[in-house]
Amino acid sequence: MSHRIYLLPVWLRLWHWTNAVLMIVLAITGASLHFAGSGPLLVPFSLAARIHDIAGVALVATYGFFVVANILSGNWWQYVPKPPGVLGRCWRQAVYYGWGIFKGDPHPYPPTVEANFNALQAIVYWLIMYAVVPVVVVTGLVFLYPQFAPAKMFGVDGLLPVAFLHYIAGSVVILFMLAHIYLGTTGVRVTSLFKMMITGWHEE
Amino acid sequence: MKSVTQSLFAFAVLAGVAVSGASAFAAEVKGAAPSDPALVEKIRQSNAACYGCHTEQGLKAPPRADLDLEKLRQLVHDPAQFDASNHAGMECTVCHGQGYKAFPHAAGAKQSISECGECHATKALRIETQFEASVHAKNFKEQFTCRTCHDPHAFRVAAKLGDPHKIVAQDNAMCVGCHNSDLRFALFSASVTPQKVRPDLDTLHAWLPNTRLHWQAVRCIECHTPTSPVKSLGMSHEILGKDKAEKNCVTCHSQETALATRLYRFAAENGTADLGFANAAILDSAYVVGATRNPIVDRTVGVLFGLTVAVLLGHGALRIALALIRRRRSS
Numbered sequence: 001m002s003h004r005i006y007l008l009p010v011w012l013r014l015w016h017w018t019n020a021v022l023m024i025v026l027a028i029t030g031a032s033l034h035f036a037g038s039g040p041l042l043v044p045f046s047l048a049a050r051i052h053d054i055a056g057v058a059l060v061a062t063y064g065f066f067v068v069a070n071i072l073s074g075n076w077w078q079y080v081p082k083p084p085g086v087l088g089r090c091w092r093q094a095v096y097y098g099w100g101i102f103k104g105d106p107h108p109y110p111p112t113v114e115a116n117f118n119a120l121q122a123i124v125y126w127l128i129m130y131a132v133v134p135v136v137v138v139t140g141l142v143f144l145y146p147q148f149a150p151a152k153m154f155g156v157d158g159l160l161p162v163a164f165l166h167y168i169a170g171s172v173v174i175l176f177m178l179a180h181i182y183l184g185t186t187g188v189r190v191t192s193l194f195k196m197m198i199t200g201w202h203e204e
Numbered sequence: 205m206k207s208v209t210q211s212l213f214a215f216a217v218l219a220g221v222a223v224s225g226a227s228a229f230a231a232e233v234k235g236a237a238p239s240d241p242a243l244v245e246k247i248r249q250s251n252a253a254c255y256g257c258h259t260e261q262g263l264k265a266p267p268r269a270d271l272d273l274e275k276l277r278q279l280v281h282d283p284a285q286f287d288a289s290n291h292a293g294m295e296c297t298v299c300h301g302q303g304y305k306a307f308p309h310a311a312g313a314k315q316s317i318s319e320c321g322e323c324h325a326t327k328a329l330r331i332e333t334q335f336e337a338s339v340h341a342k343n344f345k346e347q348f349t350c351r352t353c354h355d356p357h358a359f360r361v362a363a364k365l366g367d368p369h370k371i372v373a374q375d376n377a378m379c380v381g382c383h384n385s386d387l388r389f390a391l392f393s394a395s396v397t398p399q400k401v402r403p404d405l406d407t408l409h410a411w412l413p414n415t416r417l418h419w420q421a422v423r424c425i426e427c428h429t430p431t432s433p434v435k436s437l438g439m440s441h442e443i444l445g446k447d448k449a450e451k452n453c454v455t456c457h458s459q460e461t462a463l464a465t466r467l468y469r470f471a472a473e474n475g476t477a478d479l480g481f482a483n484a485a486i487l488d489s490a491y492v493v494g495a496t497r498n499p500i501v502d503r504t505v506g507v508l509f510g511l512t513v514a515v516l517l518g519h520g521a522l523r524i525a526l527a528l529i530r531r532r533r534s535s
Contacts, residue, residue, distance in 0.1 A: 033457075033493050033494060034493065034494060034497065034502075035494070035502075036453070036454050036457045036458050036493070036494030037454040037457070037458025037459065037460065037494060038458070038459075044453075045452075045453035045454050045457055045494070046411065046412075046413060046451075046453050049413040049414075049453070050413060053413070097519075101523060102522055102523060102526045103526070104526075104527065104530055146414075146417060155488075156487045156488060156491075157487055157488065157489060157490050157491045159490070159491035160487055160491045160496065162491075163491050163493070164498075164501075167501070167505075168501075168505075171505045171508070171509075174509070175508060175509065175512050178509075178512050178513065178516060179512065179516065182516040182519070182520065185520070
Protein backbone atom coordinates (compact mmCIF):
# COMPACT_ATOMS: atom_id res chain seq x y z
CA MET A 1 0.00 0.00 0.00
CA SER A 2 1.31 3.40 -0.97
CA HIS A 3 2.19 6.08 1.58
CA ARG A 4 -0.22 9.02 1.85
CA ILE A 5 0.24 12.47 3.37
CA TYR A 6 -2.44 15.10 3.88
CA LEU A 7 -1.26 18.26 2.11
CA LEU A 8 -4.15 20.40 1.02
CA PRO A 9 -6.78 21.86 3.38
CA VAL A 10 -10.39 22.14 2.24
CA TRP A 11 -10.28 25.92 1.71
CA LEU A 12 -7.31 25.61 -0.63
CA ARG A 13 -8.94 22.89 -2.72
CA LEU A 14 -12.22 24.79 -2.92
CA TRP A 15 -10.37 27.91 -3.99
CA HIS A 16 -8.29 25.95 -6.52
CA TRP A 17 -11.27 24.46 -8.33
CA THR A 18 -13.30 27.66 -8.21
CA ASN A 19 -10.30 29.51 -9.59
CA ALA A 20 -9.80 26.83 -12.27
CA VAL A 21 -13.41 26.99 -13.45
CA LEU A 22 -13.36 30.81 -13.49
CA MET A 23 -10.06 30.92 -15.37
CA ILE A 24 -11.33 28.51 -18.03
CA VAL A 25 -14.59 30.46 -18.41
CA LEU A 26 -12.66 33.73 -18.59
CA ALA A 27 -10.23 32.32 -21.14
CA ILE A 28 -13.00 31.07 -23.44
CA THR A 29 -15.13 34.21 -23.19
CA GLY A 30 -12.07 36.49 -23.31
CA ALA A 31 -10.88 34.86 -26.53
CA SER A 32 -14.43 35.12 -27.92
CA LEU A 33 -14.41 38.87 -27.24
CA HIS A 34 -10.90 39.56 -28.49
CA PHE A 35 -11.22 37.47 -31.65
CA ALA A 36 -14.89 38.38 -32.21
CA GLY A 37 -16.08 37.66 -35.72
CA SER A 38 -13.21 35.28 -36.44
CA GLY A 39 -15.03 31.97 -36.31
CA PRO A 40 -18.18 30.01 -35.46
CA LEU A 41 -16.66 28.34 -32.39
CA LEU A 42 -16.63 31.55 -30.38
CA VAL A 43 -19.27 32.41 -27.78
CA PRO A 44 -21.68 35.08 -29.14
CA PHE A 45 -20.28 38.52 -28.27
CA SER A 46 -23.07 39.82 -26.06
CA LEU A 47 -23.26 36.59 -24.07
CA ALA A 48 -19.47 36.38 -23.81
CA ALA A 49 -19.33 39.96 -22.51
CA ARG A 50 -21.88 39.25 -19.78
CA ILE A 51 -20.28 35.98 -18.71
CA HIS A 52 -16.81 37.53 -18.76
CA ASP A 53 -17.99 40.40 -16.53
CA ILE A 54 -19.65 38.07 -14.01
CA ALA A 55 -16.76 35.58 -13.96
CA GLY A 56 -14.31 38.47 -13.72
CA VAL A 57 -16.00 39.88 -10.62
CA ALA A 58 -16.06 36.37 -9.14
CA LEU A 59 -12.34 36.05 -9.85
CA VAL A 60 -11.65 39.31 -8.02
CA ALA A 61 -13.51 37.89 -5.01
CA THR A 62 -11.77 34.51 -5.13
CA TYR A 63 -8.38 36.14 -5.60
CA GLY A 64 -9.04 38.36 -2.58
CA PHE A 65 -10.01 35.24 -0.63
CA PHE A 66 -6.83 33.47 -1.79
CA VAL A 67 -4.58 36.31 -0.61
CA VAL A 68 -6.30 36.70 2.76
CA ALA A 69 -6.53 32.94 3.41
CA ASN A 70 -2.87 32.50 2.49
CA ILE A 71 -1.85 35.19 4.96
CA LEU A 72 -4.07 33.88 7.78
CA SER A 73 -3.15 30.22 7.30
CA GLY A 74 0.56 30.84 6.66
CA ASN A 75 0.24 28.99 3.36
CA TRP A 76 1.96 31.93 1.61
CA TRP A 77 5.25 30.54 2.87
CA GLN A 78 4.86 27.57 0.53
CA TYR A 79 5.29 29.90 -2.46
CA VAL A 80 8.65 31.16 -1.24
CA PRO A 81 11.55 29.14 -2.67
CA LYS A 82 13.90 28.51 0.26
CA PRO A 83 17.61 29.13 -0.23
CA PRO A 84 20.26 27.91 -0.46
CA GLY A 85 20.53 26.26 -3.85
CA VAL A 86 17.26 27.47 -5.31
CA LEU A 87 18.64 27.73 -8.85
CA GLY A 88 20.33 24.34 -8.58
CA ARG A 89 17.08 22.72 -7.46
CA CYS A 90 15.19 24.46 -10.28
CA TRP A 91 17.72 23.14 -12.78
CA ARG A 92 17.43 19.62 -11.40
CA GLN A 93 13.66 19.78 -11.63
CA ALA A 94 13.84 21.06 -15.24
CA VAL A 95 16.25 18.29 -16.15
CA TYR A 96 13.81 15.80 -14.64
CA TYR A 97 10.95 17.13 -16.82
CA GLY A 98 13.18 17.16 -19.89
CA TRP A 99 14.95 13.84 -19.40
CA GLY A 100 14.46 11.88 -16.20
CA ILE A 101 10.69 11.64 -16.52
CA PHE A 102 11.08 9.72 -19.80
CA LYS A 103 13.30 7.15 -18.07
CA GLY A 104 10.81 6.70 -15.27
CA ASP A 105 13.04 8.38 -12.69
CA PRO A 106 11.38 9.32 -9.40
CA HIS A 107 10.49 12.98 -8.73
CA PRO A 108 13.65 14.72 -7.46
CA TYR A 109 11.71 16.71 -4.86
CA PRO A 110 8.49 14.95 -3.88
CA PRO A 111 6.09 17.11 -1.87
CA THR A 112 6.24 17.13 1.90
CA VAL A 113 4.08 18.79 4.55
CA GLU A 114 6.81 21.41 4.98
CA ALA A 115 7.38 21.98 1.25
CA ASN A 116 4.38 21.29 -0.96
CA PHE A 117 6.15 22.61 -4.03
CA ASN A 118 9.51 21.99 -5.61
CA ALA A 119 11.61 25.15 -6.16
CA LEU A 120 10.64 25.54 -9.83
CA GLN A 121 6.98 25.08 -8.98
CA ALA A 122 7.16 27.61 -6.13
CA ILE A 123 8.78 30.28 -8.31
CA VAL A 124 6.34 29.79 -11.20
CA TYR A 125 3.29 29.68 -8.91
CA TRP A 126 4.53 32.77 -7.07
CA LEU A 127 5.03 34.66 -10.34
CA ILE A 128 1.63 33.64 -11.67
CA MET A 129 -0.38 34.22 -8.49
CA TYR A 130 1.40 37.31 -7.15
CA ALA A 131 2.57 39.04 -10.34
CA VAL A 132 0.58 37.99 -13.41
CA VAL A 133 -2.90 37.34 -11.95
CA PRO A 134 -2.91 40.72 -10.11
CA VAL A 135 -2.24 42.40 -13.47
CA VAL A 136 -5.18 40.51 -14.97
CA VAL A 137 -7.39 41.41 -12.00
CA VAL A 138 -6.47 45.11 -11.86
CA THR A 139 -6.66 45.67 -15.64
CA GLY A 140 -9.90 43.70 -15.69
CA LEU A 141 -11.36 45.98 -13.04
CA VAL A 142 -10.37 49.04 -15.08
CA PHE A 143 -12.08 47.40 -18.07
CA LEU A 144 -15.17 46.94 -15.93
CA TYR A 145 -15.08 50.58 -14.85
CA PRO A 146 -13.47 52.29 -17.85
CA GLN A 147 -14.29 55.71 -16.42
CA PHE A 148 -11.24 55.20 -14.18
CA ALA A 149 -8.95 54.53 -17.13
CA PRO A 150 -6.70 57.43 -18.11
CA ALA A 151 -8.19 59.42 -20.99
CA LYS A 152 -4.97 59.18 -23.01
CA MET A 153 -1.74 57.23 -22.73
CA PHE A 154 1.12 57.33 -25.22
CA GLY A 155 -1.05 59.42 -27.53
CA VAL A 156 -3.81 56.83 -27.81
CA ASP A 157 -6.99 56.07 -25.87
CA GLY A 158 -6.05 55.27 -22.26
CA LEU A 159 -7.88 51.97 -22.37
CA LEU A 160 -5.53 50.54 -25.01
CA PRO A 161 -2.50 50.02 -22.70
CA VAL A 162 -4.89 48.57 -20.10
CA ALA A 163 -6.41 46.23 -22.68
CA PHE A 164 -2.99 45.27 -23.98
CA LEU A 165 -1.73 44.35 -20.49
CA HIS A 166 -4.96 42.44 -19.80
CA TYR A 167 -4.56 40.48 -23.04
CA ILE A 168 -0.88 39.66 -22.54
CA ALA A 169 -1.24 38.76 -18.83
CA GLY A 170 -4.36 36.72 -19.61
CA SER A 171 -2.49 34.87 -22.34
CA VAL A 172 0.35 34.08 -19.93
CA VAL A 173 -2.17 32.65 -17.45
CA ILE A 174 -3.71 30.49 -20.19
CA LEU A 175 -0.28 29.18 -21.26
CA PHE A 176 0.48 28.46 -17.60
CA MET A 177 -2.85 26.64 -17.26
CA LEU A 178 -2.05 24.37 -20.19
CA ALA A 179 1.32 23.43 -18.70
CA HIS A 180 -0.19 23.19 -15.20
CA ILE A 181 -2.90 20.76 -16.34
CA TYR A 182 -0.39 18.69 -18.26
CA LEU A 183 2.06 18.53 -15.34
CA GLY A 184 -0.90 17.34 -13.29
CA THR A 185 -0.50 14.04 -15.13
CA THR A 186 3.06 13.54 -13.87
CA GLY A 187 2.17 12.02 -10.50
CA VAL A 188 2.68 8.39 -9.46
CA ARG A 189 -0.24 7.68 -11.77
CA VAL A 190 -1.72 9.98 -14.41
CA THR A 191 -4.67 10.73 -12.14
CA SER A 192 -2.83 10.88 -8.78
CA LEU A 193 -2.28 14.65 -8.65
CA PHE A 194 -5.83 15.42 -9.82
CA LYS A 195 -7.11 13.12 -7.10
CA MET A 196 -4.91 14.93 -4.58
CA MET A 197 -6.49 18.24 -5.57
CA ILE A 198 -9.89 16.71 -4.75
CA THR A 199 -9.11 14.72 -1.56
CA GLY A 200 -6.18 16.72 -0.22
CA TRP A 201 -4.13 13.50 0.18
CA HIS A 202 -0.89 13.10 -1.69
CA GLU A 203 -0.04 9.57 -2.75
CA GLU A 204 3.61 8.58 -2.90
CA MET B 205 -41.10 65.40 -44.30
CA LYS B 206 -43.72 67.52 -46.00
CA SER B 207 -41.08 70.12 -46.52
CA VAL B 208 -38.97 68.50 -49.17
CA THR B 209 -41.43 68.45 -52.06
CA GLN B 210 -42.75 71.86 -51.08
CA SER B 211 -39.24 73.07 -50.77
CA LEU B 212 -38.35 72.04 -54.28
CA PHE B 213 -41.34 73.94 -55.60
CA ALA B 214 -40.47 76.92 -53.47
CA PHE B 215 -36.92 76.64 -54.68
CA ALA B 216 -38.06 76.95 -58.29
CA VAL B 217 -40.23 79.96 -57.44
CA LEU B 218 -37.51 81.62 -55.44
CA ALA B 219 -34.78 80.85 -57.92
CA GLY B 220 -35.32 84.17 -59.63
CA VAL B 221 -35.10 86.01 -56.33
CA ALA B 222 -31.93 84.15 -55.46
CA VAL B 223 -30.35 85.06 -58.79
CA SER B 224 -31.36 88.71 -58.65
CA GLY B 225 -31.47 89.72 -55.01
CA ALA B 226 -29.51 87.28 -52.91
CA SER B 227 -26.72 86.61 -55.34
CA ALA B 228 -24.18 88.12 -52.97
CA PHE B 229 -24.61 85.13 -50.70
CA ALA B 230 -24.76 82.43 -53.35
CA ALA B 231 -21.24 81.20 -52.66
CA GLU B 232 -21.91 81.15 -48.91
CA VAL B 233 -25.07 79.12 -49.39
CA LYS B 234 -22.89 76.39 -50.93
CA GLY B 235 -20.93 76.13 -47.73
CA ALA B 236 -17.78 78.21 -47.96
CA ALA B 237 -17.55 81.07 -45.46
CA PRO B 238 -17.20 84.45 -47.18
CA SER B 239 -13.71 85.82 -47.47
CA ASP B 240 -14.35 89.28 -48.88
CA PRO B 241 -13.86 91.64 -45.87
CA ALA B 242 -16.55 94.04 -47.08
CA LEU B 243 -19.05 91.20 -47.40
CA VAL B 244 -18.05 89.73 -44.05
CA GLU B 245 -18.63 93.08 -42.39
CA LYS B 246 -21.98 93.51 -44.14
CA ILE B 247 -23.13 90.10 -42.91
CA ARG B 248 -21.81 90.81 -39.40
CA GLN B 249 -23.75 94.05 -39.20
CA SER B 250 -26.88 92.48 -40.61
CA ASN B 251 -26.74 89.59 -38.14
CA ALA B 252 -25.85 91.93 -35.27
CA ALA B 253 -29.19 93.62 -35.82
CA CYS B 254 -30.91 90.25 -35.26
CA TYR B 255 -28.70 89.36 -32.30
CA GLY B 256 -29.67 92.67 -30.72
CA CYS B 257 -32.82 90.88 -29.60
CA HIS B 258 -32.36 87.15 -30.33
CA THR B 259 -29.58 86.41 -27.83
CA GLU B 260 -29.38 86.00 -24.06
CA GLN B 261 -27.89 89.48 -23.98
CA GLY B 262 -30.83 90.83 -25.97
CA LEU B 263 -33.23 89.12 -23.60
CA LYS B 264 -31.51 90.62 -20.57
CA ALA B 265 -31.34 94.12 -22.02
CA PRO B 266 -34.06 94.38 -24.68
CA PRO B 267 -33.33 97.19 -27.13
CA ARG B 268 -37.05 97.96 -27.36
CA ALA B 269 -39.76 98.21 -24.77
CA ASP B 270 -42.48 96.63 -26.92
CA LEU B 271 -40.94 93.17 -27.19
CA ASP B 272 -42.84 90.06 -26.09
CA LEU B 273 -40.08 88.68 -23.88
CA GLU B 274 -41.78 85.33 -23.28
CA LYS B 275 -41.99 84.74 -27.02
CA LEU B 276 -38.47 86.05 -27.51
CA ARG B 277 -37.16 83.58 -24.91
CA GLN B 278 -38.11 80.73 -27.29
CA LEU B 279 -36.19 82.36 -30.13
CA VAL B 280 -32.84 83.06 -28.52
CA HIS B 281 -29.67 81.91 -30.29
CA ASP B 282 -26.00 81.72 -29.44
CA PRO B 283 -23.92 83.69 -31.99
CA ALA B 284 -20.77 81.72 -31.06
CA GLN B 285 -22.58 78.47 -31.71
CA PHE B 286 -23.90 79.76 -35.02
CA ASP B 287 -20.43 80.92 -36.05
CA ALA B 288 -19.15 77.38 -35.44
CA SER B 289 -22.03 75.79 -37.34
CA ASN B 290 -22.22 74.70 -40.95
CA HIS B 291 -24.13 77.87 -41.74
CA ALA B 292 -21.49 80.19 -40.30
CA GLY B 293 -20.95 83.21 -42.50
CA MET B 294 -24.53 83.30 -43.70
CA GLU B 295 -26.81 86.22 -43.17
CA CYS B 296 -29.84 85.35 -41.00
CA THR B 297 -32.16 86.69 -43.67
CA VAL B 298 -30.91 84.20 -46.26
CA CYS B 299 -33.18 81.68 -44.58
CA HIS B 300 -35.47 83.92 -42.57
CA GLY B 301 -36.35 86.16 -45.49
CA GLN B 302 -36.76 89.87 -45.95
CA GLY B 303 -39.84 89.89 -43.73
CA TYR B 304 -37.52 89.82 -40.71
CA LYS B 305 -35.46 92.83 -41.76
CA ALA B 306 -37.58 95.27 -39.76
CA PHE B 307 -39.43 95.12 -36.44
CA PRO B 308 -42.24 94.37 -35.99
CA HIS B 309 -41.52 91.55 -38.39
CA ALA B 310 -43.80 91.33 -41.41
CA ALA B 311 -47.03 89.41 -41.06
CA GLY B 312 -46.58 85.96 -42.52
CA ALA B 313 -42.79 86.26 -42.32
CA LYS B 314 -42.67 82.89 -40.64
CA GLN B 315 -44.21 81.25 -43.68
CA SER B 316 -41.45 82.65 -45.85
CA ILE B 317 -38.64 80.97 -43.92
CA SER B 318 -36.68 78.98 -46.46
CA GLU B 319 -36.86 75.23 -46.36
CA CYS B 320 -33.57 73.32 -46.31
CA GLY B 321 -34.22 71.83 -49.72
CA GLU B 322 -34.07 75.27 -51.31
CA CYS B 323 -30.32 75.16 -50.99
CA HIS B 324 -29.73 71.47 -50.35
CA ALA B 325 -31.98 70.25 -53.17
CA THR B 326 -29.90 67.31 -54.38
CA LYS B 327 -29.16 66.06 -50.90
CA ALA B 328 -32.78 66.50 -49.84
CA LEU B 329 -33.97 64.38 -52.76
CA ARG B 330 -31.64 61.56 -51.77
CA ILE B 331 -32.47 61.88 -48.10
CA GLU B 332 -36.22 61.94 -48.72
CA THR B 333 -36.26 58.37 -50.07
CA GLN B 334 -34.43 57.14 -47.00
CA PHE B 335 -36.53 59.21 -44.63
CA GLU B 336 -39.74 57.82 -46.16
CA ALA B 337 -38.67 54.35 -44.98
CA SER B 338 -37.72 55.53 -41.49
CA VAL B 339 -39.64 54.85 -38.31
CA HIS B 340 -40.17 58.60 -37.93
CA ALA B 341 -41.91 58.88 -41.31
CA LYS B 342 -44.17 55.95 -40.52
CA ASN B 343 -45.49 57.61 -37.38
CA PHE B 344 -44.97 61.33 -37.67
CA LYS B 345 -44.38 62.12 -41.32
CA GLU B 346 -46.27 65.40 -41.33
CA GLN B 347 -44.59 66.67 -38.18
CA PHE B 348 -41.04 65.93 -39.20
CA THR B 349 -38.84 68.41 -40.99
CA CYS B 350 -35.06 68.50 -41.27
CA ARG B 351 -35.11 70.99 -38.40
CA THR B 352 -36.79 68.49 -36.07
CA CYS B 353 -33.39 66.88 -35.69
CA HIS B 354 -30.89 69.26 -37.30
CA ASP B 355 -30.82 72.70 -35.72
CA PRO B 356 -29.62 74.85 -38.62
CA HIS B 357 -28.21 77.39 -36.13
CA ALA B 358 -25.89 74.82 -34.54
CA PHE B 359 -25.52 71.69 -36.64
CA ARG B 360 -22.14 70.70 -38.02
CA VAL B 361 -21.63 67.81 -40.40
CA ALA B 362 -19.38 65.00 -39.18
CA ALA B 363 -16.72 65.77 -41.79
CA LYS B 364 -16.28 69.25 -40.31
CA LEU B 365 -16.50 68.18 -36.67
CA GLY B 366 -13.79 65.57 -37.19
CA ASP B 367 -13.39 64.56 -33.53
CA PRO B 368 -15.54 61.42 -33.00
CA HIS B 369 -16.36 62.50 -29.41
CA LYS B 370 -17.84 65.77 -30.71
CA ILE B 371 -19.74 63.96 -33.46
CA VAL B 372 -21.23 61.55 -30.91
CA ALA B 373 -22.16 64.33 -28.49
CA GLN B 374 -23.88 66.40 -31.17
CA ASP B 375 -25.68 63.58 -32.95
CA ASN B 376 -26.87 61.72 -29.86
CA ALA B 377 -28.19 64.96 -28.40
CA MET B 378 -30.58 65.10 -31.37
CA CYS B 379 -31.99 61.66 -30.55
CA VAL B 380 -32.18 61.92 -26.77
CA GLY B 381 -33.62 65.42 -27.06
CA CYS B 382 -36.93 63.66 -27.77
CA HIS B 383 -36.31 60.07 -26.70
CA ASN B 384 -35.22 61.07 -23.21
CA SER B 385 -37.80 63.79 -22.71
CA ASP B 386 -41.41 62.95 -21.90
CA LEU B 387 -42.44 66.49 -22.78
CA ARG B 388 -40.85 66.59 -26.20
CA PHE B 389 -41.76 62.99 -27.01
CA ALA B 390 -45.38 63.78 -26.21
CA LEU B 391 -45.37 66.67 -28.71
CA PHE B 392 -45.05 64.07 -31.46
CA SER B 393 -46.76 61.06 -29.96
CA ALA B 394 -49.92 63.06 -29.19
CA SER B 395 -50.92 62.71 -32.85
CA VAL B 396 -50.73 58.91 -32.74
CA THR B 397 -53.70 56.87 -31.61
CA PRO B 398 -53.38 55.34 -29.10
CA GLN B 399 -50.86 57.82 -27.83
CA LYS B 400 -47.45 56.24 -27.57
CA VAL B 401 -45.80 56.36 -24.17
CA ARG B 402 -42.11 57.15 -24.28
CA PRO B 403 -40.23 53.92 -23.64
CA ASP B 404 -37.41 54.08 -21.11
CA LEU B 405 -34.11 54.10 -22.99
CA ASP B 406 -32.26 52.07 -20.35
CA THR B 407 -34.94 49.38 -20.36
CA LEU B 408 -34.97 49.25 -24.16
CA HIS B 409 -31.20 48.83 -24.22
CA ALA B 410 -30.94 46.45 -21.26
CA TRP B 411 -29.57 43.76 -23.58
CA LEU B 412 -26.62 45.96 -24.51
CA PRO B 413 -23.62 45.53 -22.18
CA ASN B 414 -22.05 48.79 -20.93
CA THR B 415 -25.02 50.72 -22.27
CA ARG B 416 -23.97 54.14 -21.02
CA LEU B 417 -20.45 53.62 -22.29
CA HIS B 418 -21.84 52.86 -25.74
CA TRP B 419 -23.88 56.05 -25.70
CA GLN B 420 -20.79 58.06 -24.92
CA ALA B 421 -18.65 56.31 -27.50
CA VAL B 422 -20.89 55.79 -30.51
CA ARG B 423 -23.92 57.40 -32.08
CA CYS B 424 -27.42 55.99 -31.79
CA ILE B 425 -27.46 55.88 -35.59
CA GLU B 426 -24.57 53.40 -35.71
CA CYS B 427 -27.16 50.75 -34.85
CA HIS B 428 -30.36 52.57 -35.77
CA THR B 429 -29.62 53.13 -39.47
CA PRO B 430 -28.77 50.68 -42.25
CA THR B 431 -25.78 51.17 -44.52
CA SER B 432 -26.47 54.10 -46.79
CA PRO B 433 -26.88 52.96 -50.39
CA VAL B 434 -26.02 56.50 -51.50
CA LYS B 435 -22.28 56.97 -51.50
CA SER B 436 -22.42 60.74 -51.00
CA LEU B 437 -24.48 60.27 -47.84
CA GLY B 438 -22.23 58.79 -45.18
CA MET B 439 -25.15 57.84 -42.99
CA SER B 440 -28.62 56.81 -44.03
CA HIS B 441 -31.61 58.86 -42.85
CA GLU B 442 -33.69 55.68 -42.60
CA ILE B 443 -33.92 55.60 -38.82
CA LEU B 444 -34.67 52.05 -37.73
CA GLY B 445 -36.90 51.16 -34.80
CA LYS B 446 -35.85 48.62 -32.21
CA ASP B 447 -37.09 45.67 -34.26
CA LYS B 448 -34.84 46.40 -37.21
CA ALA B 449 -31.90 48.03 -35.41
CA GLU B 450 -28.51 46.34 -35.43
CA LYS B 451 -28.10 43.89 -32.58
CA ASN B 452 -25.12 41.98 -33.83
CA CYS B 453 -22.24 43.26 -31.68
CA VAL B 454 -19.70 41.88 -34.13
CA THR B 455 -20.78 44.44 -36.72
CA CYS B 456 -18.62 46.89 -34.78
CA HIS B 457 -16.61 44.56 -32.52
CA SER B 458 -14.51 42.84 -35.17
CA GLN B 459 -11.58 43.63 -37.39
CA GLU B 460 -14.01 44.41 -40.22
CA THR B 461 -15.76 46.92 -37.97
CA ALA B 462 -18.52 49.04 -39.46
CA LEU B 463 -17.21 51.93 -37.35
CA ALA B 464 -14.44 52.42 -39.88
CA THR B 465 -16.96 53.47 -42.51
CA ARG B 466 -19.36 55.16 -40.12
CA LEU B 467 -18.28 57.15 -37.06
CA TYR B 468 -14.59 56.95 -37.92
CA ARG B 469 -15.11 57.64 -41.61
CA PHE B 470 -13.42 60.99 -41.26
CA ALA B 471 -10.92 60.17 -38.54
CA ALA B 472 -7.40 60.75 -39.71
CA GLU B 473 -4.96 57.88 -39.51
CA ASN B 474 -2.64 58.56 -36.60
CA GLY B 475 0.78 57.38 -35.56
CA THR B 476 -0.54 54.20 -33.99
CA ALA B 477 -0.87 52.77 -37.49
CA ASP B 478 2.89 52.27 -37.33
CA LEU B 479 2.41 49.82 -34.46
CA GLY B 480 0.46 47.58 -36.78
CA PHE B 481 -2.95 47.93 -35.19
CA ALA B 482 -6.06 47.09 -37.16
CA ASN B 483 -8.42 50.09 -37.32
CA ALA B 484 -5.69 52.29 -35.86
CA ALA B 485 -7.66 55.45 -36.66
CA ILE B 486 -10.10 54.49 -33.89
CA LEU B 487 -7.37 54.20 -31.26
CA ASP B 488 -6.96 57.94 -31.00
CA SER B 489 -10.43 58.15 -29.48
CA ALA B 490 -11.39 54.71 -28.25
CA TYR B 491 -10.40 51.12 -27.69
CA VAL B 492 -12.99 48.83 -29.26
CA VAL B 493 -12.78 45.20 -28.17
CA GLY B 494 -12.42 42.96 -31.21
CA ALA B 495 -11.78 45.84 -33.61
CA THR B 496 -8.62 47.58 -32.46
CA ARG B 497 -6.41 44.51 -32.43
CA ASN B 498 -2.78 44.09 -33.24
CA PRO B 499 -2.43 41.19 -35.71
CA ILE B 500 1.31 40.85 -34.97
CA VAL B 501 0.68 40.38 -31.24
CA ASP B 502 -2.25 38.06 -32.01
CA ARG B 503 -0.05 35.92 -34.24
CA THR B 504 2.73 35.84 -31.62
CA VAL B 505 0.28 34.72 -28.93
CA GLY B 506 -1.16 32.15 -31.35
CA VAL B 507 2.29 30.75 -32.13
CA LEU B 508 3.15 30.55 -28.42
CA PHE B 509 -0.14 28.79 -27.76
CA GLY B 510 0.45 26.34 -30.61
CA LEU B 511 4.04 25.68 -29.52
CA THR B 512 2.98 25.06 -25.93
CA VAL B 513 0.28 22.61 -26.98
CA ALA B 514 2.67 20.87 -29.41
CA VAL B 515 5.43 20.58 -26.80
CA LEU B 516 3.01 19.26 -24.16
CA LEU B 517 1.43 16.76 -26.55
CA GLY B 518 4.83 15.67 -27.77
CA HIS B 519 6.12 15.35 -24.21
CA GLY B 520 3.07 13.33 -23.24
CA ALA B 521 3.26 11.06 -26.28
CA LEU B 522 6.95 10.39 -25.64
CA ARG B 523 6.25 9.65 -21.97
CA ILE B 524 3.54 7.17 -22.90
CA ALA B 525 5.66 5.51 -25.59
CA LEU B 526 8.71 5.18 -23.34
CA ALA B 527 6.61 3.95 -20.43
CA LEU B 528 5.13 1.24 -22.67
CA ILE B 529 8.60 0.21 -23.82
CA ARG B 530 9.81 0.05 -20.21
CA ARG B 531 6.79 -2.04 -19.25
CA ARG B 532 7.36 -4.48 -22.10
CA ARG B 533 11.03 -4.81 -21.20
CA SER B 534 10.32 -5.44 -17.55
CA SER B 535 7.67 -8.05 -18.36
